[in-house]
Amino acid sequence: MSGSTSVAPVFTAAALVPSPPLLVPQLSGDSAPSAEVRAAVVGVARELAALSTHWIAVGVDAASVAGDVSRSCVGRGEFGTFAGFGADVRTKLDADASGPVNRELPLAALVAGWLRSQVEREVHIDLHLVSADATADECRAVGVKLRAQLDDGDEPVGLLVLADGASTLTPKAPGSFDDRAPAVQAVIDAALGKGDREALLRLDPNLCSEIGASGRAAWQVLSAVFTEQPVASVEYNSAPFGVGYHVGMWRP
Structure with a gap:
């Protein structure tokens, strides 16, 4: 009698979320726009947690540190707080903080x-x-290294990508209005929604910086993590405060 054993993939999925402080209820109150994006973000996080309890997260740094375009193990074993944003809500990245x-x-x-x-x-x-100032090639290199980490082991691992779109989409946006922003944001939205890795890798770092699309670097890392066309889904895509927010999943 013969049988087969099904082996779960090590790299399970990527959850794509924005990272505004307004996700935290104590910072944004009960506003409907905040609640809507919060529900979508928490939903994909729970979906990722159902697949894997070890996450590799990718976010954006303001600038290179000592010439390095990426930093790892940020916040490991430490408590953080949103006190600087208006409420002392404590956070930690692992149970051993x-x-x-x-x-x-x-x-x-x-x-x-x-x-x-x-x-x-x-x-x-x-x-x-x-x-934030990493080139597309530098982001690609970071993504390749992260994919090796995702595949190194026998336990399921998920990817959490924290990235915001243009912050200049309306006159009341944090960066005011830039008439170039809507077209670039449309390209970003379409690429994230379809899993178009090459379109994300073609994003111009200087233009994205000028329109406040700080998530560009993280999305280009994401694009390099995936070696084939992902299966993409969208849970939320809007700019309620003049900033592009995308919530979704990419699956290998």
Whole structure:
């Protein structure tokens, strides 16, 4: 008698979320736009947690640090707080956090830690930050290295990508209105919605910087993590505050 054993893939899926502080209810109140994007973000986080309890997260750093375009293990074993954004909501990326609160943790670490608290399983997160000024080729190289980490082992691992679109989509947007932003955001939205890796890799770093599309670097890393066309789904895509927010999943 013969049989076969089904082996679950090590790299399970990527959850794509924005990273505004307004995701945290204590910072945004009960506004309907905030609640809508929050529900979508928490939904995909729970979907990712159902697939894997080890996440590799990718966020964006303001600039290169000591010439390095990426940093790893950011926030590991530390508590963070949203106090700088208006409420002392504590976060952590893993169960072993200890010591005093690090009030300098970047927003991506805080949001990733907050999402960890919103899922029903015990998740631990390894956070990597890529510089906002990294070139497409540098982002590609980071993505290739991350894919090797995702495939290195026998336990399921998920990818959490924290990235915001253009912040200049309306006159009341944080960066005011830039008439170039809607067209670029449309390209970003279409690429994320279809899993078009090449379209994301073609995004111009300088133009994205000028229109406040800070997530460009993280999305280009995402594109390099996937070696084949992903199966993409969209849970939310809008710009309620003049900033492009995309929530969805990419699956191998």
